[in-house]
Amino acid sequence: MKLALITDAWHPQVNGVVTTLHELVQALGPLGVDVSVLHPGLFKNRSCPGYAGIDLAVRPYKALAAMLDALQPDAVHIATEGPLGWAARKHCLKKGWKFTTAFHTKFPEILKAALRVPLFLGYGLFRHFHRPSSGVMVPTQGVLNMLQSRGFKSLKPWTHGVDLDLFEHRAVPLEIPELQGRDRPYALFVGRVSYEKNIDAFLDLQLQGTRIVCGVGPLEAQLKARYPDVVWMGVLPRQQLADVYAAADVFVFPSRNETFGLVMLEAMACGTPVAAFPVDGPLQVLGDGDGEATGGVLSEDLSAAFQQCLQVPRSEARQRAEAFGWPRTVEMFKSNLVSVGGDAHPRA
Template sequence: MKLALITDAWHPQINGVVTTLHELVEALGPMGVQVSVLHPGQFKNRPCPGYAGIDLAVRPYKALAAMLDALQPEAVHIATEGPLGWAARKHCLKRGWKFTTAFHTKFPEILKAALRVPLFVGYGLFRHFHRPSSGVMVPTHGVLDMLKSRGFQALKPWTHGVDLGLFEHHAQPLDIPELKGHARPYALYVGRVSYEKNIDAYLDLKLPGTQIVCGVGPLEEQLKSRYPKVLWMGVLPRHKLAKVYAAADVFVFPSRNETFGLVMLEAMACGTPVAAYPVDGPLQVLGGSEGQVQGGVLSEDLRAAVEGCQAVSRSEARQRAEAFGWPKTVELFVKNLVPISTNQTGR
């Protein structure tokens, strides 16, 4: 199968969407799927206003349309709702091609937090974007139910996975040179330092030991000055990040607006339990929707969740992560794809 994957999120951006798509592309090859990734780096682009580190394509329709026509794909998947996503949507509709989309990020919540755009406006726009999709892939049942209640259609579950080889299990927290001299216990946050992540809820805990942040974003300098005792490690290569995960005593996930939360799986794969709020992403990752939380603690009192993680074994965290291996994730993605046309017309 020849698949065109269009995404506004790709390297050198660092976020869960990029990680998921990168791992997906790597895994699709051995299954006989020939993937062509169309991303902002192939077009004239500029930084997203107010969101440093994310570049967006500028007026990409003409170039993207020519690339898609030249590729002659058998299936098209539009991963994001940015400029490339809208351009690909437009061309598929023009050609009469069927396509799938994905709902990776609660951008309406980001728009509300960053620009005070009302939620109904953001979700109205996104509902319009996804309306012609033959399948909107959604990572959790909670998000699927939420989108369904907002009028979205053709929703298809698509859980995400974690690289269990890269993120190795460690029965005891590692001692690593990068953290030498810093007091334990280590509490870790990994992710964008941005509006929608609710990172203040983590930083305000003022936990004993050392609080660590791995990531960058538009609020980074402001928060560094407000929380000088926090260890800010910036962006780390994946192999080094895996060691930091494994060194942590607890992983704190303060976001309330995630569709999934891949970083929680990465932490748990290394054996580090997760403290989080009982909301969509954590409920899916830790299994809390059925009352059987595994691999961490969910509580509206984030400090209580952190303290409760002392009783969660590292083997339990790893066991939960193993339920999210990549083979199942990739198989489900391929199952959700649709041919651009049943008789391949409209090219």
């Protein structure tokens, strides 16, 4: 099967969407799926205003249309709602091709936080984007229910996986040179330092020990100035990041607007329990959706959750992560694809 995967999020960007798509492409190959990734690096691009490190294609329609016509894919998946996503959507509609899409990120909440765009306008735009999709892949049941309540159609359950070999389980927290001499316990945040991550809820916590941030983003400079006692590690290579996860005593996930939260799985795979709010994303990743957590603690009081996480066995966190291995994730994705001609399952 020839699959055209169109995404505005790809290397060298560093985020959960890129990680998920990269791992997905790697896993689809052995299943007989030949994936062509059409990403911003193939087009004239420029940095997204206010988001250094995120490049967007500039007026990509003509070039993208030519690429898709030359490729003649059996299936098309549009992973993001950026310039490439809109261009691919337009061309598929013009050609009469069926396609699938994904809802990876709550961009309406980002637009509200960054630009004060009302949620109903943001979700109206995204509902329009996804309306012609033959299958909108959604990573959690909570997000699926939310989108359904906002009038989205053709929603398909999906999930995400974690590399259980790279993120190796450590029965006791790892000691690493970068944190030598720092007081324990280590509280870790990994993610973009940006509006939607609610990172202030982590930085404002009055915790014993050391707070660590791995990531960059538009709020980085001002937050570094406000919180000089925090260890700011920036963007790390994946192996080094795995060591930092393994070194942490607790991973703190302060976001309230995630569709999933892959970093929680990466932390738990290393044995590091997660403290998070009981909202979509953490509810599904950590527990049963009803507030009961495994591998971490869910609470509206993040300080209390952090303290309770210090008593969570690291083996329990690892066991929870093992429920999200890649084979199931890839099979779900593949089964959700449709052929450009409209068949439920593209030819192998």
